Amino acid sequence: MDKLAEYLQIPFVQHALIAGVLIALCSSLLGVTLVLKRFSFIGDGLSHVAFGIMAIAAVLRLSNDMLLVMPLTILCAVLLLRTGQNTKIKGDAAIAMISVGALAFGYLLMNIFSTSGNLSGDVCSTLFGSTSILTISKKEVLVCIILSIVVVVSFILFYNKIFAVTFDEGFARASGVKAGLYNLIIAVITAVIIVLAMNLVGSLLISALIIFPALSAMRLFKSFKSVTICSAVLSLICALVGILISILTGTPVGSTIVATDAAGFLICWIVGEGLGAKK
Amino acid sequence: MGARSREWKSGMEREWSPIIDGFEGKEKTMKKINNRVHHGNKSIALLCAFAAFSLAACGDSDGGVTMGARTQNSTATVNDLLQAGLEEQQKTSISTPDPTSTPTPTPAPVEDGGWPSEPDKPDENAVLSTTEGIDIDLTILSSTMVYAEVYDMMSVPENYLGKIVKMEGQYSYMADESKGVEYHACIIKDATACCSQGLEFVPNNPEACPVLGESVTVVGTFDIYFEDDYGYITLRNAQVL
Numbered sequence: 037m038d039k040l041a042e043y044l045q046i047p048f049v050q051h052a053l054i055a056g057v058l059i060a061l062c063s064s065l066l067g068v069t070l071v072l073k074r075f076s077f078i079g080d081g082l083s084h085v086a087f088g089i090m091a092i093a094a095v096l097r098l099s100n101d102m103l104l105v106m107p108l109t110i111l112c113a114v115l116l117l118r119t120g121q122n123t124k125i126k127g128d129a130a131i132a133m134i135s136v137g138a139l140a141f142g143y144l145l146m147n148i149f150s151t152s153g154n155l156s157g158d159v160c161s162t163l164f165g166s167t168s169i170l171t172i173s174k175k176e177v178l179v180c181i182i183l184s185i186v187v188v189v190s191f192i193l194f195y196n197k198i199f200a201v202t203f204d205e206g207f208a209r210a211s212g213v214k215a216g217l218y219n220l221i222i223a224v225i226t227a228v229i230i231v232l233a234m235n236l237v238g239s240l241l242i243s244a245l246i247i248f249p250a251l252s253a254m255r256l257f258k259s260f261k262s263v264t265i266c267s268a269v270l271s272l273i274c275a276l277v278g279i280l281i282s283i284l285t286g287t288p289v290g291s292t293i294v295a296t297d298a299a300g301f302l303i304c305w306i307v308g309e310g311l312g313a314k315k
Numbered sequence: 316m317g318a319r320s321r322e323w324k325s326g327m328e329r330e331w332s333p334i335i336d337g338f339e340g341k342e343k344t345m346k347k348i349n350n351r352v353h354h355g356n357k358s359i360a361l362l363c364a365f366a367a368f369s370l371a372a373c374g375d376s377d378g379g380v381t382m383g384a385r386t387q388n389s390t391a392t393v394n395d396l397l398q399a400g401l402e403e404q405q406k407t408s409i410s411t412p413d414p415t416s417t418p419t420p421t422p423a424p425v426e427d428g429g430w431p432s433e434p435d436k437p438d439e440n441a442v443l444s445t446t447e448g449i450d451i452d453l454t455i456l457s458s459t460m461v462y463a464e465v466y467d468m469m470s471v472p473e474n475y476l477g478k479i480v481k482m483e484g485q486y487s488y489m490a491d492e493s494k495g496v497e498y499h500a501c502i503i504k505d506a507t508a509c510c511s512q513g514l515e516f517v518p519n520n521p522e523a524c525p526v527l528g529e530s531v532t533v534v535g536t537f538d539i540y541f542e543d544d545y546g547y548i549t550l551r552n553a554q555v556l
Contacts, residue, residue, distance in 0.1 A: 043460065048463055048464075048467050049463075052463075170459065170460075170463035170466075171463055171466045171467070173470070282459050283459055283460050285457060286457030286459045286460070288459070289459065
């Protein structure tokens with residue numbers, strides 16, 4: 037515990053905890069909606085898109101790749117979520133296509149126009165987020181805080197509409213809800229979270245942040261509100277525990293957080309089964 | 316944004332690898348680093364101010380605990396905190412270095428680009444010979460924390476100037492025959508072992524260096540130097556343990 041207390045006073049550990057908790061909170065909020073809309077895998081697809089765009093930014097030697105990554109990822113998110121319903125290429129196929137395409141394209145670019153002496157290290161760090169969260173700067177933490185506030189406020193403001201669009205989009209349209217607009221908002225928020233979460237767990241593991249807390253909460257609760265709140269709490273706890281275990285034991289941050297999320301799901305599943313048996 | 320690190324290989328070939336981009340010229344580099352501390356414009360004035368800062372951070376003579384930038388910024392490293400409890404003991408256990416003693420000559424592999432010369436610093440061997448005088452002990456941190464700490468050193472090197480650093484890693488060595496310069500480094504890997512960062516050091520006892528690829532433990536004073544228009548970080552007065 038003494039060691040932990042000492043670690044907690046190091047600035048970059050504090051930055052990591054702040055950013056990690058905020059990212060976990062945002063991803064869990066939207067996770068419930070995405071899981072219910074059968075878009076669980078969109079996190080993976082968009083993160084791969086972000087990886088590809090980051091490769092382009094690296095080739096272009098942009099000092100702040102966020103300026104390129106964020107808008108293009110938002111654009112892809114909008115396209116994926118909009119075209120998911122009524123196009124020739126259906127949602128899952130479109131996500132899979134863009135996902136692998138962007139991943140391959142990004143790696144190809146990084147290889148051909150390599151700007152770093154440690155390509156494999158860069159790729160590994162981006163894909164698995166081994167230590168990224170511990171190396172973010174104050175400025176990045178600030179960006180993370182601002183974007184997280186925007187995401188949480190948007191979710192609270194549009195909670196009822198998101199709820200309506202999530203469960204029955206057709207009914208929502210019929211009752212006058214601008215489903216297209218709220219789908220767009222969901223897409224934008226998703227993209228923002230994905231770009232932020234790449235720092236925490238890397239692009240290959242982002243889906244875990246979105247899926248696990250939501251599914252864990254669904255083992256315990258049934259209403260949308262309860263599941264959302266439980267999901268947020270679980271996600272916060274798992275991210276916090278994961279980061280702390282990682283810095284104490286020296287394991288990779290991203291995979292440790294995901295392992296903690298998986299353990300959380302297992303516990304919730306057992307508890308949920310137990311509660312179900314009692315009833 | 317930060318200092319560069321050479322890409323260390325276990326051979327004689329020398330390569331250059333920027334850990335963080337943004338260094339395009341020596342003056343620009345110095346200005347960037349100095350601006351973080353003093354927010355000034357004139358590089359000469361900044362250099363003097365930074366030199367004074369660097370000297371002030373190179374250890375007080377009676378305690379053996381160096382005054383690092385982190386301490387000045389009211390933030391603490393792990394080892395700052397570990398050392399806090401030991402500080403009182405140090406004051407009684409470590410003798411004050413003799414101010415009349417001649418500083419140990421420091422092998423300088425490269426000419427500095429403007430940082431204060433070593434003889435102006437107090438004799439640090441007294442500090443280096445004791446583990447109590449270490450500000451940042453990377454050997455007691457987890458691999459994740461070591462990598463993050465080294466990354467931080469490269470990102471904001473001005474925060475570490477003059478700190479006594481202890482590190483452990485894989486020994487690497489390079490020689491630039493055209494300049495007649497030798498470089499020693501300690502390679503530190505991250506938790507996934509896919510990323511590694513090399514921290515250069517200037518050994519006082521090069522004969523104690525192990526063979527290439529073997530584990531090495533080094534204690535030295537954190538410093539920055541400039542070469543070929545780029546800033547590099549190094550541990551000066553390094554003792555290979």
